[in-house]
Amino acid sequence: MMLDKNIDELRQIGDPPADAFVSLYFADADKKLKLDEALKKLVFNKDWQLFLATIPEAVFFENGLSKINKPPIKEITNTQTFYKKKEEFILQLLGLLSLPYCYAAADGAKVLYQTERMYKDVRLRLEETAEFVIAVMSKNAFADDGAGIVKIFKVRVMHAAARFYLQKMGWDAKLGKPVNQEDMAGTNLSFSLIVIRGLRKMGFTIDYKDQLAYINYWNYIGEMLGLMPLLLPKNGKEARDIDLKIAERQFKPSPEGKQLTQSLLNCFYSLNDGKQVSNEEIPAYMRFLLGNEVSDILDLPQKIFPTSKRILLQIKSSLS
Template identity: 40%
Template sequence: MERMRTNMNEAFLQAMREETDPVADQVIEHLFTKGELKNVNGWLTSLSDNNEALPADLPEPVRQYFEQTSQLLEWADRKQMHKGAVFFSKHVQAILSVLGSLSLPYCYAAADGAQVLYLSQRIRKDTKKRLADTGQFVLNVLNPKAFDTKGTGIRSIQKVRLMHAAVRWHTLKSDQWNDVWGKPVNQEDMLGTNLAFSYIVLEGLHKLGIYYSSQEADAYLYLWNVIGYMLGMRKELLPENRKEAYWFSKLIEKRHFRKSEAGIELTKALMQSFEELTPSSAFKGLSGGYMRYLLGDKTADLLELPRKSLTNVLIKPISAVNTMLSLAGSLPWKNSSTYAVEAMLLAIEQENGKADFRMPVGLRE
């Protein structure tokens, strides 16, 4: 297998733990120091379409931010992005299932990166709301019309980027942050999250026995590269292909995957939300086992996921059937992994399809 580029090593990634997102950080610094957050937050709540006009009374740094980040990148290949979005639409239920039960706990396994989520309490206090926000963001940025004039992709990205900067600002101002963890929501952690939502999703689909072509996988990874860059990632951190994505993920796992109170508690909260949101009693009690199946025992043990479960017995034969059906062009999605899809969609429905991308006024919000 082809190795990753030589400059992507532990020394470089360690340096990236001290790098954040200056563009968004400057806006947040202005809003908090000038006391202008409240008025802007009210506007952010209603902001939706890419072509929506900016209010005349916006603070100048905020106006400049939204104007300068509102255009699709010059290097972005719209055709490749569209192919990635079509792939998402084709496998939307499976991908949502993998996002909830693999991508999120995968992020929690990175002990240092999980600290900012744990300290902010936004996920622990109202996990269902955060699950809905994550699902709605994914739907906003991955649908085929996300980057059209009347789409919602660009605005969603702009708001989430500011939200990350606000969390970073509050965390650094608190007395709870340990500098050993690097900066909150730093560049390396952004890379890990981007991989969790792109390459790791592809791995999860493969484990579920869902067939996809190399062209589809490359397009999906490319779309997330564009999204990651627009969220503030440095371009040199974006994997150029799936082989690089593989090596990047292994390097991050080697550097950061270990047992932590933050990871364990975040995973418990996620499992509890799935159980509470699962409409069908037939699927209740399967969340931990399903996560373990997707993550593998090594990572699942770090998060203290339950070992005794019938999920493996149920999922393995379903994966084999999925492979045959997907190759034949048909994939029914009513099985033991459907609970994660139903839970995420129900959470979104309960929030009326509106993600809360307001900037938090403190770590406890």
């Protein structure tokens, strides 16, 4: 497990196979154009073999998948059903909890900030995150007519591209590699453990079996994304321990984290129709979900989410 290793060393590791692949294609303008065109045609899992015929070096991804232990089919099906029943709430939590939770990690927030689009075009970032989660949690995620596998590949390439460009732009090596193993572990937990935590705050009763299955499912996705197995929690306690260790090391105020949070809030304000919550209640709801410690790191307004709205949330969750 990660806690038995030197975490500082893990900050110096990105995703070697994906990094080698991106370096090969991004260092040559013609090769990069060829890759970009091929990626546009890579929409469903059934398109993979045609993509591989055009971009043969992408076989690193296929070879890696063959070495990953897939969860039992029944567990996968149960987890996908669990997600589908709570999809509306989980997708809300991705924007209101998971993303800002990641922004609290100061060094990781620098990566998100410097990739620019993630704070200048927040709505697109939210849409892409939702599309990714919907694809990997769909019942056909790993079938030919699904898109889970190709979405995972594209995200993996995107992470490697961020490392490639940021390191060429004078990235501070003392921070570790951009999108390093520690940062990826924290992000993976924000989609699993932190979502479960958020559902419970909303009023859902989640038993340990469902929690563990959900974490295991995201472990599987995380490993396909290039996360090292030693960073994947085997149970709820390990998940909490890893989360706590990363938070102790990385969570602190940063200009980048605060700016990303404000950009996220501004996006929510622009999309809000005011029918269910007011703009003032949005940061209050985020503070309710995140807790005061993380909220203060992000400089969220000191607002209290109304008790009446909490009760309505609990009622709505009990009916779902």
